[in-house]
Amino acid sequence: MYEGAIQDLIDELGRLPGVGPKSAQRIAFHVLSADPADVNRLATALRKVKELVRFCTICFNVAESEQCRICRDVRRTNEVLCVVEEPKDVVAIERTGEFRGRYHVLGGAINPLEGVGPDQLRIRELLLRLGTGEVQELILATDPNTEGEATATYLALMVKPMGIKVTRLASGLPVGGDLEYADEITLGRAFEGRRAI
Numbered sequence: 135m136y137e138g139a140i141q142d143l144i145d146e147l148g149r150l151p152g153v154g155p156k157s158a159q160r161i162a163f164h165v166l167s168a169d170p171a172d173v174n175r176l177a178t179a180l181r182k183v184k185e186l187v188r189f190c191t192i193c194f195n196v197a198e199s200e201q202c203r204i205c206r207d208v209r210r211t212n213e214v215l216c217v218v219e220e221p222k223d224v225v226a227i228e229r230t231g232e233f234r235g236r237y238h239v240l241g242g243a244i245n246p247l248e249g250v251g252p253d254q255l256r257i258r259e260l261l262l263r264l265g266t267g268e269v270q271e272l273i274l275a276t277d278p279n280t281e282g283e284a285t286a287t288y289l290a291l292m293v294k295p296m297g298i299k300v301t302r303l304a305s306g307l308p309v310g311g312d313l314e315y316a317d318e319i320t321l322g323r324a325f326e327g328r329r330a331i
């Protein structure tokens with residue numbers, strides 16, 4: 135192991151998701167030899183993301199003000215609401231250009247093994263939004279894996295008695311994976327071909 139600051143950096147980088155010890159070491163030495171201006175930009179970006187970015191008070195997408203860009207957009211319809219697990223799923227669906235409604239970001243999926251139940255997700259907030267009666271269709275766009283399916287099934291049971299149409303993305307998405315792994319065309323088709331459940 136190294137001494138002092140370089141080892142501290144390797145340790146910190148190694149705690150990031152998807153960064154193994156070898157990558158952490160490679161990035162740390164890259165930083166060490168990089169131009170100080172580039173390193174400052176990175177440090178500023180890291181600090182700013184914590185200072186400025188928060189969660190939209192309506193949909194829980196990432197935002198830099200009370201409400202995110204999508205919730206502020208008056209051209210979008212309030213009648214269709216798309217439920218996703220994470221902000222990155224909003225980005226994936228926006229890229230397809232197929233959707234002009236609103237989103238609700240749950241903050242994860244039901245996963246009993248990791249202690250994530252309905253109370254840990256923003257399901258109560260979702261039900262409050264649906265309570266206004268404006269939403270005609272709820273699209274369940276949780277990931278096509280076990281946790282995503284369990285979450286969709288749970289939400290369908292909760293929401294259907296409210297008289298709201300509930301749909302799920304069509305099959306054809308890579309099973310077991312994340313929504314973000316699907317290319318735009320596949321995701322766009324799954325969106326178009328969504329079915330009532």
Ligand SMILES: [Zn+2]
Binds near residue numbers: 191195202203
């Ligand atoms: Zn929002």
